[in-house]
Amino acid sequence: xxxxxxxxxxxxLRLTPQRVxxxxxxxxxKDHPTAMMIYHQLLPQFPTLSLATVYKTLNVLKSMGLVHTxxxxxxxxxxxxxxxxxxxxxxxxxxxxxVDFDEERIHEIxxxxxxxxxxxILGARIVYYGLCPxxxxxxxxxxxx
Amino acid sequence: xxxxxxxxxxxxLRLTPQRVxxxxxxxxxKDHPTAMMIYHQLLPQFPTLSLATVYKTLNVLKSMGLVHTxxxxxxxxxxxxxxxxxxxxxxxxxxxxxVDFDEERIHEIxxxxxxxxxxxILGARIVYYGLCPxxxxxxxxxxxx
DNA sequence: ATTACTGCAAAAGATTTGCACTAGG
DNA sequence: CCTAGTGCAAATCTTTTGCAGTAAT
Numbered sequence: 001x002x003x004x005x006x007x008x009x010x011x012x013l014r015l016t017p018q019r020v021x022x023x024x025x026x027x028x029x030k031d032h033p034t035a036m037m038i039y040h041q042l043l044p045q046f047p048t049l050s051l052a053t054v055y056k057t058l059n060v061l062k063s064m065g066l067v068h069t070x071x072x073x074x075x076x077x078x079x080x081x082x083x084x085x086x087x088x089x090x091x092x093x094x095x096x097x098x099v100d101f102d103e104e105r106i107h108e109i110x111x112x113x114x115x116x117x118x119x120x121i122l123g124a125r126i127v128y129y130g131l132c133p134x135x136x137x138x139x140x141x142x143x144x145x
Numbered sequence: 146x147x148x149x150x151x152x153x154x155x156x157x158l159r160l161t162p163q164r165v166x167x168x169x170x171x172x173x174x175k176d177h178p179t180a181m182m183i184y185h186q187l188l189p190q191f192p193t194l195s196l197a198t199v200y201k202t203l204n205v206l207k208s209m210g211l212v213h214t215x216x217x218x219x220x221x222x223x224x225x226x227x228x229x230x231x232x233x234x235x236x237x238x239x240x241x242x243x244v245d246f247d248e249e250r251i252h253e254i255x256x257x258x259x260x261x262x263x264x265x266i267l268g269a270r271i272v273y274y275g276l277c278p279x280x281x282x283x284x285x286x287x288x289x290x
Numbered sequence: 291a292t293t294a295c296t297g298c299a300a301a302a303g304a305t306t307t308g309c310a311c312t313a314g315g
Numbered sequence: 316c317c318t319a320g321t322g323c324a325a326a327t328c329t330t331t332t333g334c335a336g337t338a339a340t
Contacts, residue, residue, distance in 0.1 A: 013319080013320090014313085014314050014315075014318095014319060014320065015314085015315095016313080016314070016319090016320060016321080018320085018321070019320085034304095035304085035305080036304085048321085048322065048323095049321090049322085050321065050322040050323065051304095051305090051322095052305085052306075052307085052321080052322065052323075052324095053320080053321055053322070055304090055305060055306070056306090056320080056321085057320095059305095059306090069216070070216070071214070071215070071216025071217065071270060072216065072223075076303070076304070076329095076330080077303090077304065077305095078217075078304085078305090088254075088258060090258070090262055090264055092264070093267060101258060101261075101262055103254055103257060103258065105250055105253070105254055105257075106254065108250070109233075109248055109250055109251065109254075110273070112248060112250075113233060113235070113246060113248065113273050116246075117235055117246055117273075118277075118278040118281075119235055119237070119273065119275045119276060119277055119278065119281075120275045120276040120281055121273050121274075121275040122238060122274055122275040122276070123273070123274050123275070124272070124273050124274070125216060125270060125271075125272040125273075125274065126270075126271050126272075127269070127270040127271075128255070128258050128262075128264065128266050128268070128269050128270075129266075129267055129268050129269070129270065130264045130265045130266040130267040130268070131264060131265040131267070132263075132264055133262075133263040133264065136263075136264075136265055158294080158295095159293095159294060159295065159338085159339055159340075160339085161294095161295065161296080161338080161339075163295085163296070164295090179329095180329085180330080181329085193296085193297065193298095194296090194297085195296065195297040195298065196297095196329095196330090197296080197297065197298075197299095197330090197331080197332085198295080198296055198297070200329090200330060200331070201295080201296085201331090202295095204330095204331090221305080221328070221329070222328090222329065222330095223329085223330085
């Protein structure tokens with residue numbers, strides 16, 4: 001049982017099969033999925049799953065601070081990230097994929113922000129956008145994944 | 146004439162009064178406005194201004210890389226930023242205000258990302274979200290601006 | 291003159307909500 | 316049991332699009 005499920009349980013919320021599955025996708029996926037991506041990924045196992053349930057669960061997790069949102073990746077939808085450790089996300093504006101990038105110094109930066117700003121920092125959204133190496137190689141005009 | 150207008154002109158696009166006004170708002174505002182905020186700010190001067198025109202202009206500027214988007218600030222709308230220099234944005238999740246924060250080290254980080262990732266970096270979205278000092282002082286339950 | 295731009299209205303998408311039914315604890 | 320959660324459908328809200336009229340060069 002991962003920290004998402006623990007968080008839900010700690011808050012007294014029910015661990016329904018849908019929620020467990022959504023948390024599993026979030027915890028295991030490396031691709032920073034949108035609500036729609038999670039929905040489609042789970043549909044085979046939960047044929048009656050509702051997109052509304054996915055949204056509701058994601059909103060619960062987000063309001064509890066258990067997941068972060070990255071904003072859209074050029075595809076018009078919110079991308080979710082269950083990795084709360086400070087890290088950088090790289091968004092390709094052509095194929096809309098999102099990957100992680102490790103950079104030690106952002107730990108220090110987050111501390112500096114918290115100390116100097118007076119804000120109570122609840123989360124971060126550190127996204128660089130541009131063209132991934134593959135899309136750079138595949139020519140310079142506009143294509144999709 | 147600021148760099149936004151110069152960019153539009155350089156691309157051979159027309160400098161209509163609407164576009165000039167929108168660029169002015171973007172260049173002068175410190176509050177990282179949404180399309181709707183720009184629209185309302187200009188409505189007194191342009192009573193027939195269309196929200197569609199605001200969106201179209203913002204999309205032109207964004208596709209030319211002249212403005213960046215920060216994602217939503219808990220208010221469900223995209224926030225725009227005409228400051229292209231690498232910097233940090235602080236979003237208050239309660240009052241939905243966005244302010245800048247200066248931190249030298251992110252210049253180095255952007256360079257590191259570009260070099261080590263193989264991405265062609267086109268922009269950044271460095272947002273910390275949390276509670277601003279004022280909202281922290283104004284109690285801990287949920288309120289809006 | 292030409293062609294891009296605006297404004298309007300309708301469309302398209304993503305996300306949210308109301309409600310009856312179901313199921314977890 | 317008994318409340319919280321699900322699924323469906325409708326609603327809402329942001330953003331986009333088609334098109335006819337208008338204006339910039």
